[in-house]
Amino acid sequence: MDIAIVGLGVIGGTFAKAIRHHDNSHRIMAIDTNHEALKLAEEQGFIDYGETMNETILQQADLVIFALYPEVMKHYVRTHQDDFKAGAIITDTTGVKRMVIASMADVIPEQVDFIFGHPMAGREKRGFEYADASVFEGANYVITPTEDNDPDNIEWFKAFLSDLGFKRVTMTDADTHDEMIAHTSQLTHAIAVALINSDDRSHETIRFIGDSYRDLTRIANMNEKLWPELFMNNKDHLITYIERFEEAFKELKTAIQEDDAHKMEQIFKESTARRIKLQESDLRIR
Numbered sequence: 527m528d529i530a531i532v533g534l535g536v537i538g539g540t541f542a543k544a545i546r547h548h549d550n551s552h553r554i555m556a557i558d559t560n561h562e563a564l565k566l567a568e569e570q571g572f573i574d575y576g577e578t579m580n581e582t583i584l585q586q587a588d589l590v591i592f593a594l595y596p597e598v599m600k601h602y603v604r605t606h607q608d609d610f611k612a613g614a615i616i617t618d619t620t621g622v623k624r625m626v627i628a629s630m631a632d633v634i635p636e637q638v639d640f641i642f643g644h645p646m647a648g649r650e651k652r653g654f655e656y657a658d659a660s661v662f663e664g665a666n667y668v669i670t671p672t673e674d675n676d677p678d679n680i681e682w683f684k685a686f687l688s689d690l691g692f693k694r695v696t697m698t699d700a701d702t703h704d705e706m707i708a709h710t711s712q713l714t715h716a717i718a719v720a721l722i723n724s725d726d727r728s729h730e731t732i733r734f735i736g737d738s739y740r741d742l743t744r745i746a747n748m749n750e751k752l753w754p755e756l757f758m759n760n761k762d763h764l765i766t767y768i769e770r771f772e773e774a775f776k777e778l779k780t781a782i783q784e785d786d787a788h789k790m791e792q793i794f795k796e797s798t799a800r801r802i803k804l805q806e807s808d809l810r811i812r
Contacts, residue, residue: 527552530587532602534558534567534576537619537648538593539657542572544690547659555583563654584609592618595752596626596759604633612637615679619645621707623670623700625759639679644668644703652749663691670700708763712756713771718746
């Protein structure tokens with residue numbers, strides 16, 4: 527199979543490395559404006575061929591994986607509508623779905639099947655050099671099908687993802703995806719940003735941090751161009767979960783202010799029970 531990856535950054539690069547690692551029979555091509563990234567990927571054997579602008583790749587690809595920002599992807603598809611191979615499967619990796627699917631409706635070429643998806647794995651770093659195929663191992667993948675998708679293509683794509691190491695491929699609608707992502711991904715990133723930005727810069731914080739601070743702030747290393755777009759395209763769900771977090775945080779704050787040890791014990795027992803249940807469910811599904 528001929529596979530094209532458009533955008534050879536950390537996510538696109540991870541796909542290239544995972545595909546090469548799990549099935550060396552595929553021909554992997556890539557399109558990226560960064561000539562050095564293409565050169566490095568080719569030298570390391572993760573792609574067979576690359577172009578900084580599409581000349582021949584889209585015309586050959588049976589599967590096209592877009593690893594671009596939502597608006598950039600929309601523009602790219604619009605300007606290359608006639609270049610896609612008839613019968614090709616196209617997919618994306620964007621972290622929001624409702625706005626993306628709605629905005630793409632009038633630009634998807636008739637000759638392709640666009641399956642919208644979201645790998646729940648990645649790195650906070652940017653660039654091909656930080657791509658790591660191991661992050662897909664055991665990870666979640668969410669597909670948000672539309673009425674235009676061919677069921678046989680969906681089943682093929684699910685099997686393809688499983689072959690790359692994903693252990694749970696979930697099918698859901700775009701609104702459910704965006705609501706859940708608001709809580710499990712976007713809110714956690716917002717909390718990490720607020721936590722590290724609330725630090726008193728006059729302190730030598732590095733001398734006092736432990737694993738908990740490192741773990742909580744790891745994802746505060748944000749792509750400042752991408753995340754505002756994701757937040758704004760999902761702001762209704764995100765604001766709802768920020769407000770729910772504020773309520774829970776206020777409840778804990780009040781208990782601390784009032785020296786209410788009993789209330790804090792209740793809060794901690796509930797959080798412990800929820801975390802254990804989450805872990806048990808994770809192990810059971812695995």
